[in-house]
Amino acid sequence: MFSKVLKTYTGRANGFYRNLSQKLPEFTKNVFDVSRGNYNYINDGHIDYFRRVLGTNRVITNPEDAEKYNVDWFSQVRESSNLVVKPKTTEEVSKILSFCNENKLAVCPQGGNTGVNGGSIPVFDEVIISTELMNEIISLDEDSGVLVCQAGCILETIDNKAATKDLIVPLDLGAKGSCQIGGNVSTNAGGLRLLRFGNLHGNILGLEVVKADGEILDCLGTLKKDNTGYHLKHLFIGSEGTLGFVTKVSIQCPSRPKYINVAFLGLQNFNKALKTLKLLRYRLGEILSAIEMIDYCSMDFIKNVVGQQSPIGDYPFYLLIETSGSNALHNEEKLNSFLEESLQKALVLNGTVANEPNKVQDIWSIRENIPNGFQKVASKMLYYDVSVPLAHYYTIVDDVADYAKDISERVFGFGHIGDGNLHLHIQLKNDLTKEVKSNFDSFILEKIVRYKGSISAEHGVGFTKAKLMDKIKPPSTLKVMKDLKKLMDPNGILNPYKIFI
Numbered sequence: 001m002f003s004k005v006l007k008t009y010t011g012r013a014n015g016f017y018r019n020l021s022q023k024l025p026e027f028t029k030n031v032f033d034v035s036r037g038n039y040n041y042i043n044d045g046h047i048d049y050f051r052r053v054l055g056t057n058r059v060i061t062n063p064e065d066a067e068k069y070n071v072d073w074f075s076q077v078r079e080s081s082n083l084v085v086k087p088k089t090t091e092e093v094s095k096i097l098s099f100c101n102e103n104k105l106a107v108c109p110q111g112g113n114t115g116v117n118g119g120s121i122p123v124f125d126e127v128i129i130s131t132e133l134m135n136e137i138i139s140l141d142e143d144s145g146v147l148v149c150q151a152g153c154i155l156e157t158i159d160n161k162a163a164t165k166d167l168i169v170p171l172d173l174g175a176k177g178s179c180q181i182g183g184n185v186s187t188n189a190g191g192l193r194l195l196r197f198g199n200l201h202g203n204i205l206g207l208e209v210v211k212a213d214g215e216i217l218d219c220l221g222t223l224k225k226d227n228t229g230y231h232l233k234h235l236f237i238g239s240e241g242t243l244g245f246v247t248k249v250s251i252q253c254p255s256r257p258k259y260i261n262v263a264f265l266g267l268q269n270f271n272k273a274l275k276t277l278k279l280l281r282y283r284l285g286e287i288l289s290a291i292e293m294i295d296y297c298s299m300d301f302i303k304n305v306v307g308q309q310s311p312i313g314d315y316p317f318y319l320l321i322e323t324s325g326s327n328a329l330h331n332e333e334k335l336n337s338f339l340e341e342s343l344q345k346a347l348v349l350n351g352t353v354a355n356e357p358n359k360v361q362d363i364w365s366i367r368e369n370i371p372n373g374f375q376k377v378a379s380k381m382l383y384y385d386v387s388v389p390l391a392h393y394y395t396i397v398d399d400v401a402d403y404a405k406d407i408s409e410r411v412f413g414f415g416h417i418g419d420g421n422l423h424l425h426i427q428l429k430n431d432l433t434k435e436v437k438s439n440f441d442s443f444i445l446e447k448i449v450r451y452k453g454s455i456s457a458e459h460g461v462g463f464t465k466a467k468l469m470d471k472i473k474p475p476s477t478l479k480v481m482k483d484l485k486k487l488m489d490p491n492g493i494l495n496p497y498k499i500f501i
């Protein structure tokens with residue numbers, strides 16, 4: 001039976017914050033096989049130049065102040081770059097890049113630093129260019145729903161702004177309280193509601209970008225349709241700061257759904273989850289906004305590591321479903337008739353539904369607390385964010401669990417099943433070593449190739465997956481990517497060691 005009563009959890013309220021007290025990882029260059037490129041070293045003359053352009057307060061050279069810019073959220077990678085610069089305007093970014101290009105200084109663009117593959121952290125002594133002060137919302141056109149802002153605006157802030165006009169930013173992720181729209185664009189972030197809104201290639205109307213040589217590229221259109229020549233903005237969506245530095249973004253915001261329902265369902269096995277998925281699409285089609293899968297081990301992880309229980313007891317699999325729309329009755333009737341049918345067909349064993357905002361958030365907190373718990377065991381965790389055809393979506397978790405049985409505490413899978421996107425995690429008994437990582441990379445890569453999946457569904461390649469690129473991309477594709485990089489950044493100063501090594 002479905003209950004409407006939920007316990008109150010202490011889940012995320014105002015977004016996500018990185019836990020700065022966690023153990024620092026070893027320096028990246030000591031753990032991974034990587035050599036420094038042929039770049040110049042930063043000297044006092046360079047620092048003087050940045051101070052002249054930005055003033056002393058926006059140039060950080062003190063190692064203690066620089067530390068938070070040198071470690072990623074998941075504590076996988078770390079550097080000790082002692083130069084962080086914080087421009088406020090596009091013109092300042094342009095001056096910084098033009099100077100770095102002339103002086104052959106490597107740079108690392110950084111947004112909210114919530115990226116998962118180490119893309120936002122320098123590998124050696126790259127200059128960190130942080131967008132945290134580029135946080136102006138430039139305009140919001142109520143009629144067209146177009147919001148234009150600087151790249152450093154926090155996702156949650158622009159969504160709150162959109163909400164004032166009954167609009168919604170068509171992207172939502174657990175890190176929305178910290179990640180920035182420029183970082184989202186640069187990683188082509190997917191998130192929880194891609195199922196409803198599609199990806200950023202569809203929703204970003206325009207970008208302003210600074211090239212490696214400092215030239216400002218104005219592709220900041222606000223039109224939904226504009227077929228005049230090459231669509232250059234797409235080059236920068238998902239290019240992880242390797243082709244250009246995003247300074248402004250224009251994004252199409254649809255109407256904000258008025259009524260939201262969520263259901264949290266317990267299922268007996270993955271086969272039933274697949275059948276439920278099919279029924280969901282058939283019965284709820286146009287009002288579906290998210291479908292997330294959580295397996296038993298993920299729930300066990302948050303129970304033991306975060307201290308949060310399943311509101312419906314223990315089941316081998318759970319589905320979190322969200323519907324949203326403009327008519328409460330219509331939404332509720334559709335959801336209820338789906339739930340009845342799924343119970344009658346014995347697809348679903350138990351569940352709970354909610355439509356009050358705090359209870360909706362309580363249910364979402366279960367899903368969001370899985371990655372939040374990783375910080376507590378960061379040194380023992382291995383992360384993969386893969387796309388797998390649904391037929392093999394869970395086979396790969398079983399494969400890895402079997403492979404890892406002697407050295408792992410748990411292997412678990414959860415994620416955006418509605419998009420075929422699985423987050424596959426291995427919690428090891430001991431701290432992760434270079435050898436263990438390399439063995440898992442090879443094992444998972446072999447499975448991904450066999451199942452015709454992708455080694456990165458939505459988190460990008462960054463640094464930690466860069467070595468896998470030549471194993472998964474056909475040589476001709478990789479060559480065009482590298483040619484493009486050379487054309488856009490002949491000195492290779494933009495985010496080196498990322499995407500390709």
Ligand SMILES: Cc1cc2nc3c(=O)[nH]c(=O)nc-3n(C[C@H](O)[C@H](O)[C@H](O)COP(=O)(O)OP(=O)(O)OC[C@H]3O[C@@H](n4cnc5c(N)ncnc54)[C@H](O)[C@@H]3O)c2cc1C
Pocket residue numbers: 016073108109110111112113114115116118119120131151172173174175178179180181182183184185186187188189190191192240241242244245246247371372458459462495498
């Ligand atoms: C709890 C949690 C949940 C998450 N959930 C999701 C999820 O559901 N879906 C998802 O896709 N991701 C998710 N992520 C990953 C992460 O939040 C996204 O990748 C996000 O888009 C990164 O944004 P950021 O501002 O933090 O970028 P950063 O981490 O700072 O940077 C990411 C990459 O973009 C580059 N970059 C940043 N800003 C610019 C710029 N202005 N110009 C050029 N390059 C730039 C950086 O160099 C780096 O390569 C999650 C992360 C956490 C911690």
